[in-house]
Amino acid sequence: MSIGIIGGGPGGLTLARVLRVNGVDAVVYERDASRAARSQGGSLDLHPETGQRALRLAGLEAEFLAMARPEGQDQRLLDQTGTVLLRQDVPDDVPMLRPEVDRADLRDVLLDSLPGAVVWGREFEQATPLPDGGWRAHFADGGTADHDLIVGADGVWSRVRPLVTEARPRHSGVNYVEGVIPDPDPSLAARLGRGSYMALGEGQIVSTQRVRDGSYRVSFTVQTPEDWLSTVPFDDPAKVRAVLMDLFAGWAPELLALADACVGGFEGRSLHLLPVGVTWASVPGVTLVGDAAHLMPPVGEGANHAMLDGAELALALAGGDQDEAVKQYETAMFERTAAVARRTTKIFEMLLAPDGAQRLLAFFTGHAEK
Numbered sequence: 001m002s003i004g005i006i007g008g009g010p011g012g013l014t015l016a017r018v019l020r021v022n023g024v025d026a027v028v029y030e031r032d033a034s035r036a037a038r039s040q041g042g043s044l045d046l047h048p049e050t051g052q053r054a055l056r057l058a059g060l061e062a063e064f065l066a067m068a069r070p071e072g073q074d075q076r077l078l079d080q081t082g083t084v085l086l087r088q089d090v091p092d093d094v095p096m097l098r099p100e101v102d103r104a105d106l107r108d109v110l111l112d113s114l115p116g117a118v119v120w121g122r123e124f125e126q127a128t129p130l131p132d133g134g135w136r137a138h139f140a141d142g143g144t145a146d147h148d149l150i151v152g153a154d155g156v157w158s159r160v161r162p163l164v165t166e167a168r169p170r171h172s173g174v175n176y177v178e179g180v181i182p183d184p185d186p187s188l189a190a191r192l193g194r195g196s197y198m199a200l201g202e203g204q205i206v207s208t209q210r211v212r213d214g215s216y217r218v219s220f221t222v223q224t225p226e227d228w229l230s231t232v233p234f235d236d237p238a239k240v241r242a243v244l245m246d247l248f249a250g251w252a253p254e255l256l257a258l259a260d261a262c263v264g265g266f267e268g269r270s271l272h273l274l275p276v277g278v279t280w281a282s283v284p285g286v287t288l289v290g291d292a293a294h295l296m297p298p299v300g301e302g303a304n305h306a307m308l309d310g311a312e313l314a315l316a317l318a319g320g321d322q323d324e325a326v327k328q329y330e331t332a333m334f335e336r337t338a339a340v341a342r343r344t345t346k347i348f349e350m351l352l353a354p355d356g357a358q359r360l361l362a363f364f365t366g367h368a369e370k
């Protein structure tokens, strides 16, 4: 069985690693020129039953424990007046329910466990069916590769996805402006905590997240149209700050000051989503994992389920007939991820509601009581 995985994110690399652990080789084709080609962004919380389980199946439990930051479970919830509604500072020996790991660390651990598996700088364009079964992958550099199975692990704008479904991501009405505070002074770091800090109000969010090197990633979430980002003068940080001051007028000065504390400019990011519960009739020799299959609101589940997809598909493939394995994986994945997509959609709507802070507080408190 010859397997080509398109995309070396959490889903594709976990798939390749669990296959390897089970004696099956696969090639990962990654568009990035090298592992250092692009910043991997902030951190992710890995959950026991999904992301952590996938790493156990990948034989990477020790590596997980070495990179996990349990103190990343600290939480601060505020409203736009700066009133702290919830503050959780977890003890050092807190259980690893949702520890944070840096995306870069996770990618490094997976890559280090897969020597020789990744072909860098190989951008997939399309695949054509071969007469005797399988697919020919065509790459932007003009090269091709034939495989019995092609797995699209190529994220939001998956080019493998059209082989199985007509579903396409749509803009969610939400955009982000993001910056970095590389070296906060101790009082600011104490205020923001070691995990996530989030102020909600009027359908907008100011949030920060600490990463392992002590820097903070700052995010301003706004509900603006898809083309709004192109109107923001990202080449001039002072003008971006002015745009943010305008959008967040009336918010507490200490929340607005987070924009001033960002160093090195800002980046914009739009949020696209797939409809909840995308399914398809199984197509021989091709399937999807992760965001390519089920792009859901970013409330801490996407990477976890991408990794579990990869692990479960690998186990199914290692156990038997390729087409049956793919069908078995897809059936279970559709059911599991549709439920998560429904739940994350509700949570995301709650965060963006005018009274999001109070609703999230009630949600957290309800969970704590349970």
Ligand SMILES: Cc1cc2nc3c(=O)[nH]c(=O)nc-3n(C[C@H](O)[C@H](O)[C@H](O)COP(=O)(O)OP(=O)(O)OC[C@H]3O[C@@H](n4cnc5c(N)ncnc54)[C@H](O)[C@@H]3O)c2cc1C
Pocket: 006, 007, 008, 009, 010, 011, 012, 029, 030, 031, 032, 043, 044, 045, 122, 123, 124, 125, 153, 154, 155, 156, 157, 158, 159, 289, 290, 291, 292, 298, 299, 300, 301, 302, 303, 304, 305, 306
């Ligand atoms: C702001 C934000 C915060 C988030 N926080 C969390 C969190 O805390 N916890 C969590 O579980 N999830 C979180 N997520 C979701 C998570 O980032 C994604 O669900 C996860 O990265 C999906 O993994 P993936 O492997 O499917 O795709 P990706 O991580 O997108 O990886 C796809 C890979 O494919 C490559 N690629 C793309 N196109 C091609 C091509 N044509 N040819 C070759 N290679 C290609 C890309 O370069 C990339 O390396 C968050 C998302 C956002 C936007």
